[in-house]
Amino acid sequence: MRLKNLQLVNFRNYNDLHIEFNEKINLLVGKNGQGKTNIVESIYMLSFGKSFRTNKDKEIIKFNSENLYVGGNFFKYGSMRLIEVAIGKNKKGIKVNKIHIQKIHELLGNLNVVIFSPEDLKLVKEGPKERRLFIDKEISQIIPKYYNYLTSYNKILFQKNKLLKTNYIDKNLLDVYDENLAKYGSYIYILRRDFIKKISDIAMKMHENLTNGIEKLSISYKNQLGICEEDTVSSVYDKFLDKLTNSREHDIETRTTRYGIHKDDLNIFINDLDVRLYGSQGQQRTASISLKLSEIELIKKEVGEFPILILDDVFSELDETRQKLLVNNLSKVQMFITTAEVSHKNIFDKSNTTIFNIEQGQVINIENGGN
Ligand SMILES: Nc1ncnc2c1ncn2[C@@H]1O[C@H](COP(=O)(O)OP(=O)(O)OP(=O)(O)O)[C@@H](O)[C@H]1O
Ligand SMILES: [Mg+2]
Structure with a gap:
């Protein structure tokens, strides 16, 4: 390009x-x-x-x-x-x-476009929201329909949480919201899983390069459903809807939604230690660079x-x-x-x-x- x-x-x-x-x-x-x-x-x-x-x-x-x-x-x-x-x-x-x-x-x-600014050097250090944003932007430009799933999911989540904050909660409407969260969420879970798997392989090599082979970076998908290789959109739909249904009382009590893709994050480890907790500033920055730059290879692979x-x-x-x-x-x-x-x-x-x-x-x- x-x-x-x-x-x-x-x-x-x-x-x-x-x-x-x-x-x-x-x-x-x-x-x-x-x-x-x-x-x-x-x-x-x-x-x-x-x-x-x-x-x-x-x-x-x-x-x-x-x-x-x-x-x-x-x-x-x-x-x-x-x-x-x-x-x-x-x-x-x-x-x-x-x-x-x-x-x-x-x-x-x-x-x-891959953009790298000083903020991105904090990608690993910062909270999960920034990492989700990173994931969302990257998948959207490789698979544009992901953006639609995400917009729909966020809209429903917003409506559901709004309903949870009212005094008279229509349970049937909550059912509809949960089914729709599961519907869009299951696509998102699967696309995120696949993206993270691909980017983690590239980032590992990139990081090896940047550290002369001293550090082994491993990145994996942190989610509440324990999504694995074998999962499909339909099995994730079932798992997710189950979680939502089981946490119904909790959601009503806390007036917010406990489970979903809006809670996702990345596990980032260097030589088997969690970089967010135990990494030095330098290691966190280098891991951010590896992660960020691996987008370039991934886009080349996926987009051609x-x-x-x-x-x-x-x-x-x-x-x-x-x-x-x-x-x-x-x-x-x-x-x-x-x-x-x-x-x-x-x-x-x-x-x-x-x-x-x-x-x-x-x-x-x-x-x-x-x-
Ligand atoms: N809507 C606008 N209309 C006119 N000028 C604007 C507008 N928004 C920002 N600017 C001007 O753009 C300039 C900032 O430009 P920019 O952020 O590209 O700077 P920069 O060259 O990247 O600087 P730095 O090296 O500090 O990052 C400021 O002088 C600001 O006043
Ligand atoms: Mg500038």
Whole structure:
């Protein structure tokens, strides 16, 4: 996958920007607050239809403007596709190859993007919610219908919990909610199980690489149903509905839902010790890097092409060995790297790097490598 170009109109601090990208490394260099992340944020929008920094679309529209536009051409499976996102004060439209899409899952899986920011270095350290979000984003861009299951599940869970908070609880309605939670939940459980199995194999190898074979990283699926290899959607449905039914009294008492995919997490072990509890800061960070980078291989395996990789401000967080490892090991991946550190320019092979120098919402100068 390769992003060819990008056009921004009234996007954050950009008036009207058009850039052509290098098929290998794109380095966005500039002082703080100049607009580097804004560019990668817009690339992310082409992939997910929304920002990774805010849920409020109107914050992204340039101050004192009415509408924004982001458009980008990219190559996938040998042909070029165009994604466009337009946002007005109260409306939003997304087009793929000039055709309006109705639902976000029609966009997902077009442009595959892996983004790595300093927050991600805390992936292992942080709470289960962040890890679930990581899992959900990744599966959604590989299997877009997963996003639909998840949206439906969350909607029902919200309704059920709302009902549990009322004084007169309609038990028949609770039955319907539980059956639907089991219906969508069983698909999600199975897809998560399969995803985690695949990513754990890749992450283990990645981690071995990063630690010179000293540490063995193992990742597994932490869930309340004890889901195993043999389980199918229908056996999970039965297990899950059973749990929900048995915890009915408990749910009514506590006014919330005890079992479900909203309680899932990952077990993350290094050399048989739980990294979250016993790992050093460094081990937790390295495990996060392994986990995060394994998405790249997985997308290549599942989708058939490498995703594009965004490293937002994360480069200076890595030590020199890892910086080199990243750049050398991922030579087939198109990268967008933001940095405020001018000296980073020297790390990259000039022949496949384009440097965009950014100042106050403008690309003031482009240093072009052989492209
Ligand atoms: N809606 C908006 N309209 C106009 N300007 C905006 C808008 N939202 C943010 N900005 C401006 O964008 C700038 C921040 O851009 P960005 O986050 O891309 O910076 P950066 O170059 O990544 O900086 P850093 O190195 O600190 O991460 C700020 O100066 C901010 O005022
Ligand atoms: Mg930034």
